[in-house]
Amino acid sequence: MTLPGVFAISALLAFQPQAPTPAAPAEAQKGFRPVTAAFHIHTRFSNGAYDISELAAFARQRRIDVLGVSDSFLTRVRFGIGPLKKLVSQTMKRPGVLDRGVDEYFDSFERVQQAYPDLVLLPGLEVAPYYYWRGDWRTRLELHDFDRHILVFGMRDREAVRNLPVIENERWANTSHDLLRAAGPLIAFLVALLIGAVGAAARNRKMYLAAFAIALPALLWSYDAYPFGRFADPYSGKPDIEPFQKVIDYVAKHGGLTFWSYPEARFPDVLSGRARMISIPHPETLSRTKGYRGFEGLYGDKITITNPGNLWDQLLMEHLRGAHNPWPSVVTGLDFHFFKPAAGWYELDHGLTVLFSAAKTEAAVTDALRNGRGYATFQENPDRRLGIEDFALRSNGNVAISGETLKAGPEVEFGVSVRWMTGAAEGEGAAAAIQIIRDGSLIERYENKTPAVLRRRETLAPGRHYYRIIVDAGVTRILSNPIFCDVSLPN
Ligand SMILES: [Zn+2]
Numbered sequence: 093m094t095l096p097g098v099f100a101i102s103a104l105l106a107f108q109p110q111a112p113t114p115a116a117p118a119e120a121q122k123g124f125r126p127v128t129a130a131f132h133i134h135t136r137f138s139n140g141a142y143d144i145s146e147l148a149a150f151a152r153q154r155r156i157d158v159l160g161v162s163d164s165f166l167t168r169v170r171f172g173i174g175p176l177k178k179l180v181s182q183t184m185k186r187p188g189v190l191d192r193g194v195d196e197y198f199d200s201f202e203r204v205q206q207a208y209p210d211l212v213l214l215p216g217l218e219v220a221p222y223y224y225w226r227g228d229w230r231t232r233l234e235l236h237d238f239d240r241h242i243l244v245f246g247m248r249d250r251e252a253v254r255n256l257p258v259i260e261n262e263r264w265a266n267t268s269h270d271l272l273r274a275a276g277p278l279i280a281f282l283v284a285l286l287i288g289a290v291g292a293a294a295r296n297r298k299m300y301l302a303a304f305a306i307a308l309p310a311l312l313w314s315y316d317a318y319p320f321g322r323f324a325d326p327y328s329g330k331p332d333i334e335p336f337q338k339v340i341d342y343v344a345k346h347g348g349l350t351f352w353s354y355p356e357a358r359f360p361d362v363l364s365g366r367a368r369m370i371s372i373p374h375p376e377t378l379s380r381t382k383g384y385r386g387f388e389g390l391y392g393d394k395i396t397i398t399n400p401g402n403l404w405d406q407l408l409m410e411h412l413r414g415a416h417n418p419w420p421s422v423v424t425g426l427d428f429h430f431f432k433p434a435a436g437w438y439e440l441d442h443g444l445t446v447l448f449s450a451a452k453t454e455a456a457v458t459d460a461l462r463n464g465r466g467y468a469t470f471q472e473n474p475d476r477r478l479g480i481e482d483f484a485l486r487s488n489g490n491v492a493i494s495g496e497t498l499k500a501g502p503e504v505e506f507g508v509s510v511r512w513m514t515g516a517a518e519g520e521g522a523a524a525a526i527q528i529i530r531d532g533s534l535i536e537r538y539e540n541k542t543p544a545v546l547r548r549r550e551t552l553a554p555g556r557h558y559y560r561i562i563v564d565a566g567v568t569r570i571l572s573n574p575i576f577c578d579v580s581l582p583n
Pocket residue numbers: 132134218427428
């Protein structure tokens with residue numbers, strides 16, 4: 093079989109001359125089209141340099157279909173001294189969505205969305221669920237885990253957003269109230285009231301003063317203890333996974349999606365006031381929490397967990413065995429604040445996520461994100477983008493694409509087409525390495541010239557399997573989400 097523009101690949105490939113070439117890629121046959129998304133973008137609502145409307149204009153110039161904005165929800169840490177830690181504390185903060193308010197945030201998106209009907213705006217959030225202190229404030233104070241962030245998309249209930257259970261956002265509505273915390277101030281008030289009442293009966297000024305002397309600290313104590321519940325204790329001196337799980341569960345309950353941000357990022361420590369913010373890679377949070385939708389699998393740092401057989405594959409294998417629902421999907425994370433010349437990650441259109449979406453609407457794009465239908469990519473040259481299509485498993489007349497599960501017989505055909513989606517002529521003939529990973533193991537690595545079409549037929553054991561691919565062409569990388577298949581023996 094010779095297709096124009098398709099190079100003969102390696103002899104390892106099992107071409108099927110009798111297999112009919114599909115008229116359209118599997119994704120298109122299923123009614124999906126590729127939309128190009130830029131995720132993890134900051135606007136002026138947090139510490140980004142641009143307004144939403146400016147970013148929308150940049151996105152249009154750069155042929156980006158979807159802007160996944162994730163402004164920081166609340167960036168505030170406090171170190172309290174003594175018994176009244178809220179009253180007597182040093183606070184460090186940066187702007188976040190809560191400063192201008194959740195309503196203004198969502199309203200702004202709605203306004204800009206109307207002005208840019210060809211662009212899909214996803215109003216998301218970046219949350220920091222927990223932090224804890226270590227060390228002594230007089231000598232060396234360390235702030236831990238404040239860099240462990242979760243991105244939230246698809247939550248539109250504004251009241252639910254306001255009540256996100258993240259540290260520093262304790263409200264009456266979002267904490268379960270601990271009577272023991274309220275008991276101290278309450279008893280003090282009652283004592284003050286009693287002394288006041290006795291003093292009134294006895295017309296004793298000293299007792300009035302005593303009542304007042306008790307009531308005032310009780311009031312301060314109440315203020316400090318309000319809302320008499322807490323998500324986590326920043327003074328425990330130790331890590332705690334619970335606050336992160338709480339956010340993931342809360343967002344899922346309100347119909348949203350969570351993505352772990354930068355699981356392996358190696359940020360330098362930041363000195364802020366007396367405190368040193370300690371940042372260490374935290375890939376283990378992916379296995380210690382469950383129910384999140386995915387994680388940033390590509391960003392401007394060295395990433396190892398997506399290599400064949402590493403943590404991501406281990407989690408996907410656990411998913412095959414029934415754990416980790418939903419399975420963790422990947423997106424590309426920019427953490428865009430402003431343009432940095434000659435730094436590809438901060439040009440908005442290098443680090444992209446391609447989603448297969450039924451339409452260019454917020455609902456359809458969120459559905460693609462929810463189902464993990466697509467791939468994460470970094471593009472060396474955004475004017476000639478390398479892409480994959482017809483990445484599919486076929487068996488018994490059924491077909492599944494990324495994020496889907498194929499009902500298969502033991503005979504399965506794997507296929508993918510790797511080609512230049514824009515500026516094809518310049519890119520053709522570039523060297524690309526395509527790795528095929530099945531069930532956590534690298535099963536084949538092809539060195540090809542682009543464009544390339546791979547097909548292989550395999551007989552699989554009964555049970556659940558998955559395939560995913562990694563394509564590397566220079567610094568351009570494509571990291572696909574998996575296609576699953578469920579093989580049952582023919583009756
Ligand atoms: Zn960020």
